[in-house]
Amino acid sequence: NAGVTQTPKFRVLKTGQSMTLLCAQDMNHEYMYWYRQDPGMGLRLIHYSVGEGTTAKGEVPDGYNVSRLKKQNFLLGLESAAPSQTSVYFCASSNAPGRRVDTQYFGPGTRLTVL
Amino acid sequence: GQNIDQPTEMTATEGAIVQINCTYQTSGFNGLFWYQQHAGEAPTFLSYNVLDGLEEKGRFSSFLSRSKGYSYLLLKELQMKDSASYLCAVRGQNAGNNRKLIWGLGTSLAVNP
Numbered sequence: 001n002a003g004v005t006q007t008p009k010f011r012v013l014k015t016g017q018s019m020t021l022l023c024a025q026d027m028n029h030e031y032m033y034w035y036r037q038d039p040g041m042g043l044r045l046i047h048y049s050v051g052e053g054t055t056a057k058g059e060v061p062d063g064y065n066v067s068r069l070k071k072q073n074f075l076l077g078l079e080s081a082a083p084s085q086t087s088v089y090f091c092a093s094s095n096a097p098g099r100r101v102d103t104q105y106f107g108p109g110t111r112l113t114v115l
Numbered sequence: 116g117q118n119i120d121q122p123t124e125m126t127a128t129e130g131a132i133v134q135i136n137c138t139y140q141t142s143g144f145n146g147l148f149w150y151q152q153h154a155g156e157a158p159t160f161l162s163y164n165v166l167d168g169l170e171e172k173g174r175f176s177s178f179l180s181r182s183k184g185y186s187y188l189l190l191k192e193l194q195m196k197d198s199a200s201y202l203c204a205v206r207g208q209n210a211g212n213n214r215k216l217i218w219g220l221g222t223s224l225a226v227n228p
Contacts, residue, residue: 106157
């Protein structure tokens with residue numbers, strides 16, 4: 001049981017390049033989330049999904065797109081990377097139905113630098 | 116607006132007790148979480164409070180007062196490995212966001228020998 005995994009762990013991009021971050025969870029969780037974490041800003045929600053085939057905007061969605069084609073995977077895309085997107089990206093998942101506590105479990109993070 | 120306040124930094128001594136406070140102002144309330152985050156790592160779940168009172172889990176306890184919009188995390192018998200950032204997060208109760216958490220900026224705790 002690996003929990004939440006993220007690929008890649010590190011990446012350096014040039015301005016204007018595109019990339020996709022992959023998140024996978026093996027806990028059969030319904031809900032998945034993408035956050036970015038910057039010094040002094042805390043965790044900020046980019047996009048989230050409440051089930052397979054659904055996505056919704058979070059607090060800071062501009063410049064990012066997401067897809068949830070399979071329940072276990074949640075992809076975060078950067079179409080044209082900008083230096084302002086340099087950050088640590090965390091994926092998380094949670095399972096609400098029937099659970100008293102809807103705890104979010106986090107992946108190890110992807111450290112992205114945009115030059 | 117919605118807001119969570121925590122002290123930015125705290126320092127304590129190995130073996131001692133430390134209390135990290137969190138105050139919140141949110142649109143509705145449906146639970147408060149505490150997470151621990153070591154430098155360079157992901158946040159990990161510590162505790163959850165939805166009713167007033169104290170929840171104890173080993174060396175860690177968390178307290179909630181909904182009427183005061185206040186919680187604290189109590190760490191006993193501090194160890195060096197407790198040096199980390201402690202994040203307070205609140206889940207509101209509006210239908211559109213009841214799965215989303217509002218995060219504090221975290222309290223960086225340094226435990227000294």
